[in-house]
Amino acid sequence: xxxxxxxxxxxxxxxxxxxxxxxxxxxxxxxxxxxxxxxxxxxxxxxxxxxxxxxxxxxxxxxx
Amino acid sequence: xxxxxxxxxxxxxxxxxxxxxxxxxxxxxxxxxxxxxxxxxxxxxxxxxxxxxxxxxxxxxxxxxxxxxxxxxxxxxxxxxxxxxxxxxxxxxxxxxxxxxxxxxxxxxxxxxxxxxxxxxxxxxxxxxxxxxxxxxxxxxxxxxxxxxxxxxxxxxxxxxxxxxxxxxxxxxxxxxxxxxxxxxxxxxxxxxxxxxxxxxxxxxxxxxxxxxxxxxxxxxxxxxxxxxxxxxxxxxxxxxxxxxxxxxxxxxxxxxxxxxxxxxxxxxxxxxxxxxxxxxxxxxxxxxxxxxxxxxxxxxxxxxxxxxxxxxxxxxxxxxxxxxxxxxxxxxxxxxxxxxxxxxxxxxxxxxxxxxxxxxxxxxxxxxxxxxxxxxxxxxxxxxxxxxxxxxxxxxxxxxxxxxxxxxxxxxxxxxxxxxxxxxxxxxxxxxxxxxxxxxxxxxxxxxxxxxxxxxxxxxxxxxxxxxxxxxxxxxxxxxxxxxxxxxxxxxxxxxxxxxx
Numbered sequence: 001x002x003x004x005x006x007x008x009x010x011x012x013x014x015x016x017x018x019x020x021x022x023x024x025x026x027x028x029x030x031x032x033x034x035x036x037x038x039x040x041x042x043x044x045x046x047x048x049x050x051x052x053x054x055x056x057x058x059x060x061x062x063x064x
Numbered sequence: 065x066x067x068x069x070x071x072x073x074x075x076x077x078x079x080x081x082x083x084x085x086x087x088x089x090x091x092x093x094x095x096x097x098x099x100x101x102x103x104x105x106x107x108x109x110x111x112x113x114x115x116x117x118x119x120x121x122x123x124x125x126x127x128x129x130x131x132x133x134x135x136x137x138x139x140x141x142x143x144x145x146x147x148x149x150x151x152x153x154x155x156x157x158x159x160x161x162x163x164x165x166x167x168x169x170x171x172x173x174x175x176x177x178x179x180x181x182x183x184x185x186x187x188x189x190x191x192x193x194x195x196x197x198x199x200x201x202x203x204x205x206x207x208x209x210x211x212x213x214x215x216x217x218x219x220x221x222x223x224x225x226x227x228x229x230x231x232x233x234x235x236x237x238x239x240x241x242x243x244x245x246x247x248x249x250x251x252x253x254x255x256x257x258x259x260x261x262x263x264x265x266x267x268x269x270x271x272x273x274x275x276x277x278x279x280x281x282x283x284x285x286x287x288x289x290x291x292x293x294x295x296x297x298x299x300x301x302x303x304x305x306x307x308x309x310x311x312x313x314x315x316x317x318x319x320x321x322x323x324x325x326x327x328x329x330x331x332x333x334x335x336x337x338x339x340x341x342x343x344x345x346x347x348x349x350x351x352x353x354x355x356x357x358x359x360x361x362x363x364x365x366x367x368x369x370x371x372x373x374x375x376x377x378x379x380x381x382x383x384x385x386x387x388x389x390x391x392x393x394x395x396x397x398x399x400x401x402x403x404x405x406x407x408x409x410x411x412x413x414x415x416x417x418x419x420x421x422x423x424x425x426x427x428x429x430x431x432x433x434x435x436x437x438x439x440x441x442x443x444x445x446x447x448x449x450x451x452x453x454x455x456x457x458x459x460x461x462x463x464x465x466x467x468x469x470x471x472x473x474x475x476x477x478x479x480x481x482x483x484x485x486x487x488x489x490x491x492x493x494x495x496x497x498x499x500x501x502x503x504x505x506x507x508x509x510x511x512x513x514x515x516x517x518x519x520x521x522x523x524x525x526x527x528x529x530x531x532x533x534x535x536x537x538x539x540x541x542x543x544x545x546x547x548x549x550x551x552x553x554x555x556x557x558x559x560x561x562x563x564x565x566x
Contacts, residue, residue, distance in 0.1 A: 007227035007363065014370045021377040028385045031378055038374050045367050049228055049360060050256045 007048070010041045092180040099184075103176040106189055113168050114139065122146030124164075128172070128186070142174065142186040152191050159193035160200060162307050165271065171195035200307070207312045207337055216319040220343045223324035228360045229292045232261045233284040233323070235277060236297040237268055242330060242349040243297050249353035257360050262289065268298045273308035278317050285322050293356075295326040296338065297349045309336035318342065328352035515546035532557050 111128035124144035130137040173190035236243040266280035315337045324343035339345040346352045521544040522529045543550040
């Protein structure tokens with residue numbers, strides 16, 4: 001993931017995941033991967049809302 | 065006209081005075097008298113303020129003018145004395161929310177005065193604030209119309225706000241109460257959201273406000289930080305002189321900003337044009353802070369609901385799969401049993417069928433074999449008898465043919481013996497006859513014998529002559545006959561036309 005993660009990108013990806021799950025496009029094999037990815041994105045967004053710029057860079061470093 | 069009347073007064077006085085030279089003060093005193101007596105009441109005039117300055121003594125000195133297409137039509141000094149100033153200005157500012165300033169069109173109640181030192185000027189008795197209010201509104205409408213024509217009113221609203229606002233550029237003055245309020249409200253939010261705020265200082269009211277704000281805006285846009293929004297926060301306190309937020313140049317620039325513009329200028333009465341072109345307009349700096357926090361809160365709510373939805377779907381998906389798996393397991397064991405039962409039944413049936421078919425085939429094959437054996441036996445007997453007969457016949461034929469052949473050979477041998485004896489005798493007889501004949505032939509070839517028969521041999525110089533060619537008459541030939549030799553001379557030679565072969 002070379003692109004810098006932003007709220008918009010994170011939200012878009014989350015919405016895609018929801019849509020995929022809703023439309024039952026996700027197999028049970030991929031489900032845990034998708035849920036894990038979603039929780040990572042959610043964690044990123046929530047922590048970024050409450051972090052200083054330095055912390056944000058640390059989070060970004062973890063995710064990217 | 066004034067000059068003429070002054071002139072006439074001057075001339076009237078002149079008659080009583082011997083000398084025609086006056087002191088300036090006398091002359092101007094006369095002028096003052098005429099002016100004061102001629103313009104002895106107050107007048108309402110419309111004029112534009114060209115310049116305005118306040119003296120240390122509290123008096124306000126103005127220059128007012130009338131322009132037509134930017135050309136001066138009239139211009140004069142006007143004074144607002146400190147005793148009247150306070151009342152007049154407070155009423156004006158209260159009504160218009162603006163201070164008296166350069167460029168403003170005003171309706172003034174004035175008296176005309178002439179001072180011998182300071183010259184002609186107007187004394188301002190009153191200013192009609194309602195006229196200015198109307199004028200301000202008219203100008204504001206004109207600016208709005210222009211912005212609308214240029215498509216700038218909603219231009220900044222096209223920016224889409226980021227999901228969560230965190231990087232904020234603030235255009236304000238550092239000491240402004242509004243700025244402090246904003247920072248406090250923002251940082252003390254109950255959700256612990258963090259914000260990165262950067263202050264870009266600017267003068268927020270008065271004549272200098274417009275260029276100062278534009279400059280600050282440029283700094284924001286040149287900054288390396290990629291801001292989420294720009295907030296305009298006014299200093300707070302008096303709400304006077306916010307006309308800069310109606311100025312075309314400033315609002316047009318705000319509208320075209322690279323970032324969404326938020327205003328928290330704090331108008332009490334009506335909204336400024338800056339508010340109208342802004343992406344988001346809020347009444348106070350505190351309201352701006354609340355808006356931002358709510359915006360971010362809304363984003364977090366969205367995140368939470370996403371988490372909830374994903375959870376629910378994920379669980380239900382897993383449950384569904386569990387159920388499906390269990391159903392599948394049940395179906396599988398049932399199907400397997402069923403299938404096995406069916407297969408064994410089928411096998412048994414097939415076994416029966418095969419046995420029967422095999423028996424039938426065997427019986428048929430046996431029957432055919434027996435039949436074939438019978439036929440073969442019969443055929444073989446016939447063939448054997450035939451061969452016997454053939455053999456007999458052949459044997460007889462051979463004996464007969466052998467006898468015949470022997471007889472034939474015996475005959476032929478006898479014949480050959482006879483022929484051989486006969487032939488030998490014949491051959492002997494034939495051979496003796498032949499010897500005598502050869503003797504006769506040899507004798508015939510002897511030249512002497514030939515000469516006897518009348519032939520002769522002609523020679524020339526001892527050599528046998530065979531041709532008449534190349535024979536001269538002078539040669540002497542010798543001719544041999546069987547009984548002697550003749551010598552003769554050639555008299556004539558005649559060549560045959562064609563040589564004849566002997």
